[in-house]
Amino acid sequence: MCAASKGDRIRSSNVLCVALLALATLTASNAPAQPLFEELRLIAPAAPGGGWDQTARVMQQVLQRERIVTTPVVENIPGAAGTIGLARFVGAERGNGDVLLVSGLIMLGGIVTYDSPVTLADAVPIARLTGEYEALAVPASSPFRTLEDLLTAFRADPESISWGGGSVGGSDQILAGLIAAAVEVEPRRVNYIGYSGGGEALGAVLGGQVSVGINGLAEFAAQIDAGALRVLAISSGERLPGVDAPTLRERGVDVEFENWRSILAPPGITPAERARLAATVDAMVRSSEWREMLARYRWLDRYLAGDEFAAFATAEERRVRTVLRELGASAASGEASAFDPYAALVLAGLVFFGVAAGVSLVRRPNRPRRLEGLAWRPLALIGAGAAVYVLLADSLGFIGAAALLFWLVARAFDARHPARDLAVALGVAVCAYALFDYALDLPLPAGVLGAWL
Amino acid sequence: MGTLEGLTFGFANALTVQNLLWALLGTTLGTAIGVLPGIGPALTVAVLLPVTFGLDPVSAFIMFGGIYYGAMYGGSTTSILLNTPGETGAIATAIDGHQMALRGRGAAALTTAALGSFVAGTLATLALAFFAPALASVALEFGPAEYFALALLAFSAVTALLGASLARGLFSLFVGLTLGLVGIDQLTGQARFSFGIPQLLDGIDVVILVIGLFAVGETLHQAASRRRDEPAPVQLTSFMSMSRDDWRRSWKAWLRGTAIGFPLGVLPMGGSVIPTFLSYFAEKRFSTTPEEFGHGAIEGVAGPEAANNASTAGVLVPLLTLGVPSSATAAILLAAFQQYGLQPGPLLFSSRPDLVWTLIASLLIGNVMLLVLNLPLVGIWARVMLLPRPLLFGVVLVLASLGVYSLNRSLLDVGLLYAVGALGLAMRVLDVPLVPAVLGLVLGPMAEQQFRRAVAISEGDLSVFVTRPISAALLAAAALALLAPPLLKRWRRFRHE
Numbered sequence: 012m013c014a015a016s017k018g019d020r021i022r023s024s025n026v027l028c029v030a031l032l033a034l035a036t037l038t039a040s041n042a043p044a045q046p047l048f049e050e051l052r053l054i055a056p057a058a059p060g061g062g063w064d065q066t067a068r069v070m071q072q073v074l075q076r077e078r079i080v081t082t083p084v085v086e087n088i089p090g091a092a093g094t095i096g097l098a099r100f101v102g103a104e105r106g107n108g109d110v111l112l113v114s115g116l117i118m119l120g121g122i123v124t125y126d127s128p129v130t131l132a133d134a135v136p137i138a139r140l141t142g143e144y145e146a147l148a149v150p151a152s153s154p155f156r157t158l159e160d161l162l163t164a165f166r167a168d169p170e171s172i173s174w175g176g177g178s179v180g181g182s183d184q185i186l187a188g189l190i191a192a193a194v195e196v197e198p199r200r201v202n203y204i205g206y207s208g209g210g211e212a213l214g215a216v217l218g219g220q221v222s223v224g225i226n227g228l229a230e231f232a233a234q235i236d237a238g239a240l241r242v243l244a245i246s247s248g249e250r251l252p253g254v255d256a257p258t259l260r261e262r263g264v265d266v267e268f269e270n271w272r273s274i275l276a277p278p279g280i281t282p283a284e285r286a287r288l289a290a291t292v293d294a295m296v297r298s299s300e301w302r303e304m305l306a307r308y309r310w311l312d313r314y315l316a317g318d319e320f321a322a323f324a325t326a327e328e329r330r331v332r333t334v335l336r337e338l339g340a341s342a343a344s345g346e347a348s349a350f351d352p353y354a355a356l357v358l359a360g361l362v363f364f365g366v367a368a369g370v371s372l373v374r375r376p377n378r379p380r381r382l383e384g385l386a387w388r389p390l391a392l393i394g395a396g397a398a399v400y401v402l403l404a405d406s407l408g409f410i411g412a413a414a415l416l417f418w419l420v421a422r423a424f425d426a427r428h429p430a431r432d433l434a435v436a437l438g439v440a441v442c443a444y445a446l447f448d449y450a451l452d453l454p455l456p457a458g459v460l461g462a463w464l
Numbered sequence: 465m466g467t468l469e470g471l472t473f474g475f476a477n478a479l480t481v482q483n484l485l486w487a488l489l490g491t492t493l494g495t496a497i498g499v500l501p502g503i504g505p506a507l508t509v510a511v512l513l514p515v516t517f518g519l520d521p522v523s524a525f526i527m528f529g530g531i532y533y534g535a536m537y538g539g540s541t542t543s544i545l546l547n548t549p550g551e552t553g554a555i556a557t558a559i560d561g562h563q564m565a566l567r568g569r570g571a572a573a574l575t576t577a578a579l580g581s582f583v584a585g586t587l588a589t590l591a592l593a594f595f596a597p598a599l600a601s602v603a604l605e606f607g608p609a610e611y612f613a614l615a616l617l618a619f620s621a622v623t624a625l626l627g628a629s630l631a632r633g634l635f636s637l638f639v640g641l642t643l644g645l646v647g648i649d650q651l652t653g654q655a656r657f658s659f660g661i662p663q664l665l666d667g668i669d670v671v672i673l674v675i676g677l678f679a680v681g682e683t684l685h686q687a688a689s690r691r692r693d694e695p696a697p698v699q700l701t702s703f704m705s706m707s708r709d710d711w712r713r714s715w716k717a718w719l720r721g722t723a724i725g726f727p728l729g730v731l732p733m734g735g736s737v738i739p740t741f742l743s744y745f746a747e748k749r750f751s752t753t754p755e756e757f758g759h760g761a762i763e764g765v766a767g768p769e770a771a772n773n774a775s776t777a778g779v780l781v782p783l784l785t786l787g788v789p790s791s792a793t794a795a796i797l798l799a800a801f802q803q804y805g806l807q808p809g810p811l812l813f814s815s816r817p818d819l820v821w822t823l824i825a826s827l828l829i830g831n832v833m834l835l836v837l838n839l840p841l842v843g844i845w846a847r848v849m850l851l852p853r854p855l856l857f858g859v860v861l862v863l864a865s866l867g868v869y870s871l872n873r874s875l876l877d878v879g880l881l882y883a884v885g886a887l888g889l890a891m892r893v894l895d896v897p898l899v900p901a902v903l904g905l906v907l908g909p910m911a912e913q914q915f916r917r918a919v920a921i922s923e924g925d926l927s928v929f930v931t932r933p934i935s936a937a938l939l940a941a942a943a944l945a946l947l948a949p950p951l952l953k954r955w956r957r958f959r960h961e
Contacts, residue, residue, distance in 0.1 A: 059510035059796050068510075068799075072517055087510075088873060090666035091648060095872075098662050124653040125665060173921045179653035204917055207650055210782075210789035210798070217786060218604030221921060233787045233809025307805045353912050354645050354656060361638040367631035372894055385893065389687035393861070397882040400865055401875050409866075416865065417858040423687045426854035435855055443866055455869070 047291045048080040052110040056096020056118070058089040062227070063113045066141065066272050069304045070113075070295065077298045079291055092121025092178060098129045104277040108284030111137065111292075115272035117181045119324075119331045124180030131328065134275040135285055136321040138292050141305065142269040142313035145186050145246040146228045146256070150219050151239055158243040158262045161223055162194055169200035175212050175221030179205040182270040183212075183225045185331060186246060188338040189266045190259065198337040216240065227270060228254070229309045271313055271327075273320065289316060389423035396420055409455040413440035467594050470817060474825030477818065483526050487826050490527035491833045494534020495841075499542060501550030501675050501860075502867020505535040506792040513800055521804040522819055526826040528800060532793055533585055533827060536776050537834050540577040540769055541845050545570055548679035548860055550867065552670055553736030553772040555902055556744040558678065559625075560757060560764030567760050574842040575705045576714045576762055577769040582835040583715075584722040584770035588777035589827045591726055592784075597813075600785040603730045608918035609928045613938035614731070615911035618738045618903070620945035621745035624757070627897035636896050639887075640904020643668050650909075651916050663876050670737075670905055672868055676881045677898045679864045681888020683857045688889065705842070706762075714766040717747055721770025728771075729778020735791065736772045737906045741899075743771035749949070777827070784808055784820060 051074065055067035067085045074080040088096035093114060100112045112134065122130050147158065155161045165172045169191070176183025184205065188198040204221055206212035213231070216224030217239060224231070224240070228251075234240040235254070242256035246268040250258060259266045276288050295301055296314045305312055315323060396419030404412040417436035418429075426432050448455050477483070497503045509528050516524040536553065543549040544561035557577060564573040591599075606614075626633025646657045647667030658664035706714065724746060725739040747767040748757045757764050782788040787809035789795040801808050806816060813820050848856075868881045891898055922928040930936045 058792065059506060059799070061795070064510075065799055065802070068513060068803075086873065090872065091662070095662050095665060099874075125648065125655060127662075170923050179651065202920060202923070204920060205650055205653075210787075210795065214604060214782065214786065214788045214790075215607070217788070218607060220607035233807040233811060236807075237810035239810055308802065351656070357638065357641045357645060357908070361635070361642050364631055364635035364638050368629070368635035368894075368896065371629045371631045375895075385688045387688070390684060390889075393684060393687060394882070394886075396861070397865075397878075397885075401879045401882070404869075404875055404878075413862050413865070417862050420683070420687075420858040420861050421854035424854035424857060426852065432854065432858075436858065439859055439862055443862055447866060447870065455866075 046078055046081045047287060047294065048083075048109060050082045050084065050109060051080040051291065052084050052086055054086050054088055054096060054100060054104075054110060054112045056088050056090075056093035056100070056112065056114070059087055062117075062143075062270075062272065063093065063115065065308065067113045069308065073295050073298060073300045073304060074291070076300055077295065079294045079298075091125055091127075092180060093118040094121040094125055094127040094129070097122075097131075097134070098127065100275070100277055101129050101133045106279035107277055108280045108287065110277060111288060112275045112277075113272065114275050116185075116270050116327065116331070117177075119328050120180040120182065120185060120335065122328075123332050123335045131275065131324050134278055135280060136317065136324060137274045137276050137285075137289055138296075138317070139271055139273040139313050139315040139320045139323060140292075140296065141310040142271045143227045143229060143310060144251070144269050145182065145225060146231050146235075146254075147243045147245075147259075148216060148224045148226070148231050148235070148240040149222070149243060150217055151241055152219065153222075153241065155223065155243065156241075158257065158259070158264070161243055162264070164222075165191075166194060166196060169196050170202045172223065173202045173204050173221040174223055174225050175204045175206060175215045176225040177205065177212055178207060179203070180335060181205075182227075182268075184338065185334050186266070186268050187225055188334045189268060190264055192334070192337065193259075193264045193266050198334070199339045201338060203338070232309065269311065269313075273324070292316070389425070392419045392423040396423075405456050410437075410440045410444050413443060470821040471593060471825060473818070474821030474823075475829075477522070477822040478526065478826040478829055483523060483822070483826060484829070486523045486527045487530050487830045488833055490530020491534040491830050491837060492530075493527075494531040494536075495538040495834065495837060496534075497531070498535040498538020499550070500867060501542065501548065501679060501864050502671055502870060504551060504793065505532045506796050507870070508535075509793065509796045509800065513796070513803060516800075517803065521806065522822050524800065524804070525797075525819065525823050526830075528797060529823055529827045530830045530833075532797070533773070533776065533830050534834055536585075536773050537578065537581050537838050539772070540581075540765075541574065541841075542679075542860075544573045544577065544765070545845060545848065546679075546856070546860060547682045548864070549674060550679070550864075551736075552674055552902070552906065553740055553775075555674060555678070555737070555899060556740040556768035557765055557772075559744070559899065560759075560761050563758065563760035564762065564765065569760065571842055571846045572706045572710050572762065573765050574845060575839065576710060576766045578835060578838040578842065579706075580714065580718040580721060580766045580770040581773040581838075582831055583718040584725060584772075584774040585777060585831040585834070586828060587719075587722050588726045588729070588774040589824060589831065592777055592780055593824050596781045596785050597810075599727070599730050599781050603782055604786075605934060606731055607932070608914040608921065609932050609935040610938065611731075612911055612914040612918055613929065613935045613942065614738070615907050615914060617938050617942040617945065618742060618907055619911070620942050621741045622900050622903055623946065623949070624745045624748045625741075625897060625899045625903070627758075628895065632894075632896045633900055636891065636898065637900035637904045640673075640901035640906075641908040642904075643673065643901075644905045644908035644912075650913050651920070661876075663872070663874055667909070668880070668905065669871055669877070670902065671871060672877060672881050673884055673905055674902060675864050675868060676884025677888035677891070677901065679860055680882060680885025681892060681898070683861055684885055684889040685892045686853070686857065689893075710762050713762050717743075717763040717766035718770040720746060720750075721767040721772075722774040724767075725771030725774030726778045729775030729790075730781045731778075731790070735906065736775050737903065739771040739775040740768040741903060743767040745945070749945075784812060785810065787812075 053067040053070055055064040057063040071083040071085050074083045088099055104110050149155050174187045184203050187201050187203055191198040191201050206215060212226060215221050231240055235242055244259045244262060245251060245254060245256050247258055248267045274292055276285060396416040400412045400416045414436040417439055418433055421432040444455060497508050508531055539551050539554040540557045543554040543558035544565050547558055547562040549555045549558045561573045622637055646664055648655050648665050655665055721743045724743045728739040744764055747763040748754050751763060779791050779794050782790055783794045783797060789798045865878050868877050871877060918928055
């Protein structure tokens with residue numbers, strides 16, 4: 012966003028950047044080369060703060076500082092383990108040669124668990140980038156001193172061991188299933204407690220709310236260093252420097268596992284566009300800045316490009332599908348949805364109180380007056396404004412759609428100055444566009460005006 | 465480093481021209497985004513992250529802290545003046561705050577909100593400085609059973625918000641609970657009521673419900689009912705601020721709000737809905753004039769605003785001492801720490817005392833700045849109400865549509881926003897209260913998930929809810945909150961006879 016070289020595209024005039032640059036003392040970058048892209052969008056299919064978002068933002072930093080891309084932009088499309096972002100990417104970005112999607116093992120889990128119609132195979136594989144080992148950890152006060160302690164209890168009574176980790180269908184649950192299978196306990200009997208975020212899961216492990224925590228090694232790092240958590244095992248093939256814990260395999264559990272992250276391009280791009288995107292990622296992973304970031308975030312270098320990555324992803328998908336089916340994660344197991352007592356209770360309550368509320372309204376003396384008091388013309392005008400906005404924002408562009416919405420709302424309030432309102436509408440829309448697109452760096456649809464902005 | 469020593473050191477560090485400028489920039493930005501519906505501090509900090517990479521981490525965190533605190537100040541403004549809260553923490557403020565504005569007392573409402581935010585922010589930040597590690601270890605005692613009990617306690621607050629008719633109030637609650645069913649079940653990964661629409665897999669964002677019911681619903685209602693009984697335009701009879709009586713009624717509410725908000729902020733369950741509504745509930749229950757609530761009681765603004773800011777500071781406790789983020793903004797702040805190669809956790813206070821104490825000191829300074837910034841704004845905001853209403857509501861809808869679009873960059877969400885707006889209009893016309901629906905959407909999924917989590921961990925043993933002491937105490941408090949008022953009423957009647 013804050014491109015330093017002169018004459019860049021307009022986004023570098025981002026007002027926040029200018030304000031910050033005035034105050035900041037930025038370190039000088041190394042010698043500039045010819046950038047491969049003027050602008051490249053990186054889509055993180057998750058909310059800001061998580062692993063995919065971090066990957067996208069680290070890429071943004073490296074690409075920009077190494078002058079590989081002049082203006083890299085991060086967009087977040089969160090939801091459902093990345094499958095919402097993937098579906099939007101495959102649909103809306105088809106044929107666009109200037110956009111990449113961050114993805115990884117957890118997205119595979121999401122595709123299987125939520126039975127997503129769109130899979131990784133629908134996008135163009137560019138490369139696997141990083142990997143992270145997982146750790147099994149217990150609070151310092153836990154009775155489980157070693158992995159053997161835990162597994163003995165687990166074999167004796169599987170359900171008595173609660174495994175706390177990230178979302179259902181994600182890498183943590185997959186590892187729990189793999190361990191169960193390796194020690195010959197039926198994976199379906201793993202009492203897995205999914206938490207929606209790493210933070211929530213960490214709190215549950217620290218407080219001893221679950222028997223054992225299962226998460227990325229980096230998530231536990233600070234607590235391990237402080238002695239608050241004890242690592243029972245790590246999922247790497249070899250012992251890791253700086254981590255005083257055995258591997259699973261070393262303790263007789265034949266599982267090696269890591270949570271990998273990767274980069275995809277949209278379908279429908281030309282071979283030349285694909286080559287250019289691959290070259291961009293390749294230049295990035297070869298930079299010294301990227302090495303530094305890998306060390307800082309404790310990520311493993313798992314760079315694997317092109318078709319080899321595609322073959323790897325296919326094999327992983329098969330493995331994930333098998334494990335999740337054994338675990339009984341809903342859609343993957345193909346079971347029909349069971350009776351849901353809570354949902355039934357809520358719906359019954361809705362119907363019951365809906366009827367009761369209806370009765371209370373009918374009995375009320377002043378009912379007719381209130382309904383007659385409604386004027387329908389203003390409602391129709393605002394409804395039209397909303398419809399215009401939702402249906403036309405993409406083609407007409409945000410400024411046109413917002414100005415029309417504003418103008419119709421003003422009509423609804425019976426303003427007697429249509430011309431003045433139109434002028435104000437355009438002013439408000441342009442200001443809002445400037446505020447969001449440049450100051451807050453949230454790209455809005457530009458539509459027909461796109462060429463001038 | 466002791467706490468006092470640390471604070472002294474922190475102030476010495478924070479009171480440089482450069483750091484004060486960062487604090488000023490952060491607080492100004494924060495106030496601005498707080499006023500915009502849908503745009504929260506999480507998004508703003510995320511956008512600024514790459515820009516601040518070249519900065520010294522201390523400066524960057526001073527600015528982020530300012531944004532974080534500032535956003536909580538700005539949030540009350542639109543609630544009070546337009547009845548259009550842009551985020552969940554400001555809904556409780558809207559109930560009585562807007563009523564005050566309608567009665568020409570908007571300036572007093574804005575002032576008590578700003579002062580309450582200041583008092584709560586300062587006290588809570590001091591509590592963070594002195595008690596953070598101890599509080600964090602108490603928070604870890606909270607497991608699923610305790611969170612479930614807490615959710616039930618918060619449900620009891622609904623009784624203060626049901627409005628004129630029990631049936632309609634509960635109907636509204638169940639509308640919220642039903643909306644809360646939509647999306648992926650966190651415990652099984654199974655999609656419920658999402659009708660094959662991928663955008664619904666993640667459930668209905670509470671921000672959409674809040675902006676839809678309040679901002680869009682209010683606009684539709686004003687547009688449609690204007691003809692019949694020309695509603696008195698929101699005029700301010702005077703720009704006078706708080707009276708002596710207002711002060712007398714506010715200060716206790718600020719303190720109570722702080723006492724409720726801070727500990728609830730420490731618990732990693734995210735969001736300011738529970739602290740603000742429990743504060744509103746407490747104010748109404750302990751008031752000698754409960755009948756004023758809903759018609760412009762100043763305590764109903766002072767308490768929740770204080771609770772909102774105190775819980776904001778509380779969120780920093782688990783973040784700094786444990787590395788556990790309990791809100792969206794805290795998750796971004798955690799990512800920001802990691803960007804600088806720092807790992808919040810038990811060792812942060814000893815490994816980077818300079819950073820921690822400077823941050824805490826600059827949060828205290830930022831609070832003063834926010835007060836200085838916001839008090840003069842009160843007069844300006846109050847005059848905003850004098851703008852022609854067509855233009856005012858045009859701006860409201862344009863900003864609401866934009867804010868919702870920016871959540872997931874989805875126009876479908878904007879469509880959903882207007883559908884919810886139509887629902888809000890219908891509920892207004894039929895005199896169904898709006899707030900229980902929001903509470904249902906927030907609390908329903910939380911109660912259900914935590915209940916099932918607790919039962920899964922205990923292998924189906926329901927006694928965990930009463931054998932764990934904190935859980936049992938919270939359940940008793942919830943029962944008391946539900947049963948005490950009607951019993952008391954009966955007792956009084958009995959004594960009178």
